Amino acid sequence: MTNISTSYSFNKMLTLKPRQKIVATILAKNEEDIIGRMIEHTVKQGVSQIIFTDNASTDRTREIAASYPEVVEIIDEPGNDHNQTKWVTRMARLACKHNPDWIVHLDADELWCGLQNLRHFDTPLVRCERMYLHPPISWDFDINKSRFYLDFDHLPIPQECKIAHRPIPDVVIDHGNHGISSPCSYSTTTDVYRHHYPIRSYNQWERKCLGHEALQRRGASCERWEMWYNYMTNQNLGTRFTRLVRIWKLMIEDPQPELLHGLMEFWATEEVLKFFRNNTDMMPRVGEWPK
Numbered sequence: 001m002t003n004i005s006t007s008y009s010f011n012k013m014l015t016l017k018p019r020q021k022i023v024a025t026i027l028a029k030n031e032e033d034i035i036g037r038m039i040e041h042t043v044k045q046g047v048s049q050i051i052f053t054d055n056a057s058t059d060r061t062r063e064i065a066a067s068y069p070e071v072v073e074i075i076d077e078p079g080n081d082h083n084q085t086k087w088v089t090r091m092a093r094l095a096c097k098h099n100p101d102w103i104v105h106l107d108a109d110e111l112w113c114g115l116q117n118l119r120h121f122d123t124p125l126v127r128c129e130r131m132y133l134h135p136p137i138s139w140d141f142d143i144n145k146s147r148f149y150l151d152f153d154h155l156p157i158p159q160e161c162k163i164a165h166r167p168i169p170d171v172v173i174d175h176g177n178h179g180i181s182s183p184c185s186y187s188t189t190t191d192v193y194r195h196h197y198p199i200r201s202y203n204q205w206e207r208k209c210l211g212h213e214a215l216q217r218r219g220a221s222c223e224r225w226e227m228w229y230n231y232m233t234n235q236n237l238g239t240r241f242t243r244l245v246r247i248w249k250l251m252i253e254d255p256q257p258e259l260l261h262g263l264m265e266f267w268a269t270e271e272v273l274k275f276f277r278n279n280t281d282m283m284p285r286v287g288e289w290p291k
Contacts, residue, residue, distance in 0.1 A: 014289040023100040025091035031108040082214035096167040105177040125186035130193035141200035149283040
């Protein structure tokens with residue numbers, strides 16, 4: 001004879017948590033080398049719908065994105081001034097109409113992890129402050145070979161945060177997806193994090209350098225993009241890329257302060273570079289993902 005009390009308790013214990021609905025936005029331009037893998041990973045992390053903006057790609061980026069049923073809307077943006085705030089804000093407001101629990105704003109060169117941990121927060125905004133940086137390992141990009149990364153999480157230096165937020169119909173997203181313009185309560189976490197592949201191959205880096213021209217068209221600037229652009233116009237981008245790959249390969253085998261300084265000059269702000277120059281005993285860890 002069935003023990004009704006025991007059976008009820010067992011079934012109750014197995015009840016799954018309600019599934020949270022996460023909608024993502026993606027802004028992309030000429031990202032065919034990574035966009036398919038990025039979308040597939042994002043869906044596996046629990047994102048059910050994606051609003052996608054293609055900024056006049058001349059490669060297969062739009063075609064690849066359109067092949068995924070989770071990409072429910074594609075906006076063709078012809079603008080040439082990299083107006084990220086305007087374009088991502090437009091997607092954020094469209095995402096609200098899908099009645100999600102959370103909205104996340106993803107760059108095409110980021111693979112986010114831990115999105116299921118958003119269920120633990122009840123604030124309207126979550127600042128996600130952990131990032132793992134994947135430098136390039138060769139002239140051509142292969143994500144399976146680019147599995148080694150730098151981990152700064154244990155060091156007392158600021159990291160660029162990205163955000164997740166509840167549906168806010170009149171939201172305005174800050175440039176870089178680092179915040180929203182409206183003041184509100186927020187939580188901070190390192191349990192929602194991202195693997196970042198900003199420089200992946202020589203050809204991709206060369207295209208990215210042109211972002212400086214786009215920013216200039218609307219009177220904006222980015223110190224990092226301007227530095228890269230100067231490398232390109234001075235015709236030594238190839239030499240710089242070769243050096244970057246060589247340093248990173250050495251760093252993987254034997255992390256040393258002088259290698260780190262050479263590596264970080266391609267990416268870090270002056271504040272971070274100064275920290276490492278003054279604290280040679282503090283080093284990021286080299287990690288591997290996926291193993």
